[in-house]
Amino acid sequence: MRASVIQIAVNEDESVEARRRRVAAMVREQAGSDLVVLPELWTTGAFAYEAFGREAEPLEGPTYEAMAKAASDAGVWLHAGSVPERDPDGPLYNTSLVFSPSGDLAAAYRKIHRFGFDKGEAVLMGAGTELVTVRLPETTLGLSTCYDLRFPELFRGLVDAGAETLVVSAGWPERRRSHWTLLAQARAVENQAFVVACGTAGTHAGVPQAGHSIVVDPWGEVLARAGADEEVLTVEFDPGKVATTREQFPALKDRMLGLQPPRRP
Numbered sequence: 001m002r003a004s005v006i007q008i009a010v011n012e013d014e015s016v017e018a019r020r021r022r023v024a025a026m027v028r029e030q031a032g033s034d035l036v037v038l039p040e041l042w043t044t045g046a047f048a049y050e051a052f053g054r055e056a057e058p059l060e061g062p063t064y065e066a067m068a069k070a071a072s073d074a075g076v077w078l079h080a081g082s083v084p085e086r087d088p089d090g091p092l093y094n095t096s097l098v099f100s101p102s103g104d105l106a107a108a109y110r111k112i113h114r115f116g117f118d119k120g121e122a123v124l125m126g127a128g129t130e131l132v133t134v135r136l137p138e139t140t141l142g143l144s145t146c147y148d149l150r151f152p153e154l155f156r157g158l159v160d161a162g163a164e165t166l167v168v169s170a171g172w173p174e175r176r177r178s179h180w181t182l183l184a185q186a187r188a189v190e191n192q193a194f195v196v197a198c199g200t201a202g203t204h205a206g207v208p209q210a211g212h213s214i215v216v217d218p219w220g221e222v223l224a225r226a227g228a229d230e231e232v233l234t235v236e237f238d239p240g241k242v243a244t245t246r247e248q249f250p251a252l253k254d255r256m257l258g259l260q261p262p263r264r265p
């Protein structure tokens, strides 16, 4: 299986419309890949909070249209990163879109863990409540977005739902780059799954981005890693390695569920 991870630069000197056209062209260039992955909130930048409301789109908005067409032109499964979604009956959501090679929407995932504590995304957007997996011919994807990476229980839920390739679409800042790499490898090892993690390059809203998108195999080995700048990572991997790793080192079978809390003296 061939995956292409498009780590684009999100800078404010490019308009949203120009970036949409540029990214669609980059997706088309990945014809021949099975899966293409884009980062979180690449129209605005994940930290450009003041742009969320201005650039919010209905689910089937301009980014949806452009990415559906790019997926079908390239004939690839496309994780199109996330958009600020305007739900007509509710708040904004940070929503990831996955398209099939015929350009049909295969899944939409509303980010569950919103970043910012009592500011930013955490107050501007609503929280998703549903885990999302997507069955591809070669593997089952489990979807997650950026800050989700810090919550191992989300990934266990995805694995319980059949995920074998955990996709992380992110806008991770340079300041916490070491966490990004460490957590991506940890999620791969503990879940005996591939992790395909796509971040952004550039600087927006004064926040330098980490880049360093990464693909990790179920044994925790790094198969490919980007640098800090805009880059397309292309990697070939054998999805069957999930089953063999889980058979040969069956740690997931030793999970002890339903542990009791400590007794008070």
Ligand SMILES: NC(=O)CCC(=O)C(=O)O
Pocket (backbone or CB within 6 Å): 040, 046, 114, 115, 145, 146, 147, 148, 150, 171, 172, 173, 176, 179
């Ligand atoms: N956009 C995000 O979710 C940022 C997450 C982050 O900066 C962190 O977890 O650290």
